[in-house]
Amino acid sequence: MRRGFIAGVDAFLTPQQRRLPPDELSQYRVLVSSALSMLVLNALYWVSLRYSTIQASQSVAFVAILAVGSYALVLAVVRWTRSIRIPGLMVCVFFTSAFLSVTLLSEDVRVSSHATGMLIPLLAVYLLGWRLGFVFTAIVCVDVGLFHQLYHSGFGSKRPIFSNMDAWSNNGSTMVALLLGWVLFWLHSSSREQAHSALKRAMETLRESEGKLSSLIESTDDFVMSLDTEGRRVAANQPALRLISTLTGSELPPGGRLFPPEPRAPWGELLVLFQQALTGQRGRTEVEFLLEGRSRTVETIASPVRSKEGQVVGVTFFARDISARKEAEARLTEMHRSLLDVSRQAGMAEVATGVLHNVGNTLNSVNVSVGLVGQHLRGSRVVGLARATELLKEHLPSLSSFLTEDERGRQLPSYLIAISEQLVQEREALLAEVQALSESVEHMKSVVSMQQQNARFVGVMEQVRVAQLLDDALKLQALSFEKQGIQVRREYKEVPPVLVDRHKLLQILFNLLSNARHALLESGRADKQLVLRVGGGTDGERLRIEVADNGTGISPESLPRLFTQGFTTKKDGHGFGLHTSALAAAEMGGALTCTSAGSGQGATFLLELPVLR
Numbered sequence: 001m002r003r004g005f006i007a008g009v010d011a012f013l014t015p016q017q018r019r020l021p022p023d024e025l026s027q028y029r030v031l032v033s034s035a036l037s038m039l040v041l042n043a044l045y046w047v048s049l050r051y052s053t054i055q056a057s058q059s060v061a062f063v064a065i066l067a068v069g070s071y072a073l074v075l076a077v078v079r080w081t082r083s084i085r086i087p088g089l090m091v092c093v094f095f096t097s098a099f100l101s102v103t104l105l106s107e108d109v110r111v112s113s114h115a116t117g118m119l120i121p122l123l124a125v126y127l128l129g130w131r132l133g134f135v136f137t138a139i140v141c142v143d144v145g146l147f148h149q150l151y152h153s154g155f156g157s158k159r160p161i162f163s164n165m166d167a168w169s170n171n172g173s174t175m176v177a178l179l180l181g182w183v184l185f186w187l188h189s190s191s192r193e194q195a196h197s198a199l200k201r202a203m204e205t206l207r208e209s210e211g212k213l214s215s216l217i218e219s220t221d222d223f224v225m226s227l228d229t230e231g232r233r234v235a236a237n238q239p240a241l242r243l244i245s246t247l248t249g250s251e252l253p254p255g256g257r258l259f260p261p262e263p264r265a266p267w268g269e270l271l272v273l274f275q276q277a278l279t280g281q282r283g284r285t286e287v288e289f290l291l292e293g294r295s296r297t298v299e300t301i302a303s304p305v306r307s308k309e310g311q312v313v314g315v316t317f318f319a320r321d322i323s324a325r326k327e328a329e330a331r332l333t334e335m336h337r338s339l340l341d342v343s344r345q346a347g348m349a350e351v352a353t354g355v356l357h358n359v360g361n362t363l364n365s366v367n368v369s370v371g372l373v374g375q376h377l378r379g380s381r382v383v384g385l386a387r388a389t390e391l392l393k394e395h396l397p398s399l400s401s402f403l404t405e406d407e408r409g410r411q412l413p414s415y416l417i418a419i420s421e422q423l424v425q426e427r428e429a430l431l432a433e434v435q436a437l438s439e440s441v442e443h444m445k446s447v448v449s450m451q452q453q454n455a456r457f458v459g460v461m462e463q464v465r466v467a468q469l470l471d472d473a474l475k476l477q478a479l480s481f482e483k484q485g486i487q488v489r490r491e492y493k494e495v496p497p498v499l500v501d502r503h504k505l506l507q508i509l510f511n512l513l514s515n516a517r518h519a520l521l522e523s524g525r526a527d528k529q530l531v532l533r534v535g536g537g538t539d540g541e542r543l544r545i546e547v548a549d550n551g552t553g554i555s556p557e558s559l560p561r562l563f564t565q566g567f568t569t570k571k572d573g574h575g576f577g578l579h580t581s582a583l584a585a586a587e588m589g590g591a592l593t594c595t596s597a598g599s600g601q602g603a604t605f606l607l608e609l610p611v612l613r
Helices: 002-010 022-051 058-080 085-105 115-128 130-152 165-219 238-248 267-278 323-342 348-378 382-394 396-405 407-452 466-475 478-483 502-523 577-587
Strands: 223-228 233-236 283-291 294-306 312-321 461-464 486-492 498-501 528-536 542-549 591-595 603-610
Touching: 002 022, 022 058, 022 085, 022 115, 058 085, 085 115, 085 130, 115 130, 115 165, 130 165, 165 382, 165 396, 165 407, 223 238, 233 238, 238 283, 267 283, 267 294, 267 312, 294 323, 294 382, 323 407, 382 396, 382 407, 396 407, 461 466, 461 502, 466 486, 466 502, 466 528, 466 542, 478 486, 498 502, 498 603, 502 528, 502 542, 502 577, 502 603, 577 591, 577 603
Parallel strands: 486 528
Antiparallel strands: 223 233, 223 312, 283 294, 294 312, 461 498, 528 542, 542 603, 591 603
16 A cells, blocks of 8 residues: 555656655655645545535635645646755645635634644755745744734734633644744754765765775686575676686576585585585685686685674685696696706716706796795785675674774775775786796706706615715815815714615715805815714614814804705805705605804704614
C-alpha cells in the first residue's frame, strides 16, 4: 500500500524530478501530497455544502472551490518549474489564505484553533526554510491571537473587545502552540539539514576514497579479489577477472561462485586456503598451473575479512605472478651449481681464476641489484596498504562516522594517496632492478658455459691427507711467496684422513692462501709471515686447518659480512671467493670461519672438517 501511494504521488512528477536525490525528491513528494490532500478535502467540503441541509454562507463555499482551483494550479506548476521554491511558496500562501479566510468568516473559536493550522508552520519550514516559515507562522499567530476577536467584535463596535475572555484565552493558547510548533519544526529541520550535510560530506569523502582505492587496486598487475563466506565474488580488479576468464573460459559475474563443484588444480589449493581464512587464519601458498602451454607460479595470500564484532564475513585474495622470479631464481641456482662444478676440475686454479675474472664485475652488479630489490621489498608499503584496507573493512558498517570523526579515519584518504604514489614508484624501481638482474644472469650463464666447454667435471669423494693437499696448494703459489719475501711456517700434527672432494678442498685452500698473500702485500710489512696449522679438534670428531697471516687484518664492522656474496675489501676484488669457499665447506659437512684483532692486526681463517672413522 505504501509503495502504491508513493507511486501515485510520483505520477504527478516529471521523470527528471523522480531522479532527484532522496532529500529533494522527498520535498516534492510532501508538496504534491499536501496539495492533493487539501484539494480532495476542499472538494469534499464543497460537495458536502451543496447537499447538506445546514445553511452555510456562500463565502465559505467560494473559499472551498477557490482552494480546489488553487491546489490544482500548484500540481500543474510543479511539473513546469525546475525549483520547488515557487510551488512550495504557492502552497503555503494558498493554505494560509484559506485558513485566514475561514477564521474571518467564522466567529467560532474552534475554527481558529483547528489542528489544520499547525500544518502551516510545518509545511512552511520544511518547504521554504525556517525564515519564511516564521513569516507564515507569525501571520497565522497575529490572526488567531489578535485579529480574530478584534474583527468579530467589530473592533469594539458590536460588543466590548474583551467580553469573551474564554475565546481570547483559547486563541492565545493556539498562538503559543503555533509558535512552539514553528520552533520544534525549525529545530527538526536544522538538525536534519546538519545531518544531511554531514552525510553528504561523508558520502563524498567515501566516494573519493573508494575511487582512490579502486584506482590503486586497478593500477597494480597483482590479482585482487574479495569473496563472501560462500565463495561468491564481491569485488575484483581486472587482472584477477582476466586470469579467471582465461582459466575457466568464462567470466565470473558479481555474486558468482569462484570454486567449481569439483575443484581441481589450481582450485583445490585455493579452496584449502579459502577455508583456512574462514577460520580467521591468514594463509599463503604458491600455486602452479599451466596457462597457454606455459607453467605459471602465482603467490597467493588469503586474508579474512572481519565484521565490527570480529566475525569473519569474507575473504580477500591477493595474488602475484612470480613465474619470472622463479625462473630467475632457477637460473641463479643453475649458475651457482655451474660455478661450483667448475671449481672441481683438474687444473682448478687457472679455471677458477678465469671464471672469477670474467664474471666478477657482473656478480657485483647482481649483488647490488639483489640488495636493492630486497631493500625495496623490505621497505615496501604494501603492508601499510593492507592495514589501511583492513581498517576500512573493520569500520565498513560505520564508515561515514569513522572517516569524519575518528582521527585515524580523517588521515586515511591522505595516507592512501601517499601510499599509492609510493607503490607506483616502488614498482618502477623493482622492474628496473629485475631487468638489470636478468641481463647480468644471462651474461654470467654464457661465461660459465664457455668455461665448461674447456674443463673436465670432477666430483669424486675420496680419502685425503690434509697436510699433503695443503702442501700441494702451497706449491701453486710457492714462487710468488718466495719472490715477495713471505715466510711460510708449517705446524702440522698427525691427523686421520678426511673423506672429501679433493678438488673442492683444494679450491678452498688455494683461495685462503691467495687472500693471505694479498693481505701481506698490502700491509707493506717487512716481516711478512704466513702460518699453516693442521690439527685435531678438542672433541676428536673434527679436523682443523688454520691459515694465519700478519697482514692488513679485518675491521670489526667488515668481519660479519666477510662471507657474504659480493663483499670484498680488495680494490680489484669480486667478493665471490670466500662466499664460494664457505658454501663448499658446508657441503662437505664442515665450516669456514675467520677471526681478526682488527685492521693491521692480521687474520686467521679456520676450516673445520669431519674426520674419517
